[in-house]
Amino acid sequence: MTTTIATDFREIPAEGRHLLSVAEGIEAVTARREAADLEDAVRRLLGGSIENGTDGSTAYLCEFALEAAQALRLAAGGGG
Secondary structure, eight states: OOBOOOEEEEEETTTTEEEEEEOTTSBHHHHHHHHHHHHHHHHHHHHHTTTTOOOHHHHHHHHHHHHHHHHHHHHTTSOO
16 A cells, blocks of 8 residues: 655745645545546636636635645645
8 A cells, every 4th residue: 555755835935835735644545536536627617707707705715725736646646
């Protein structure tokens, strides 16, 4: 069974460190599934906002979700 490695994300430059981390030891398949679910949610959210535009809060949420998804893939050995 392949598991995740600890992977920091959400860098806070003013503090010189990361705010969040993917935990070590989670099954890699679970981390990849979570990443795919986050990416799907972002696609759906953005798809619904094509006609109405996207406000700053929605854009922030999408950026955050995509950053978390990338960290999950990296932690699972997926290369991001």
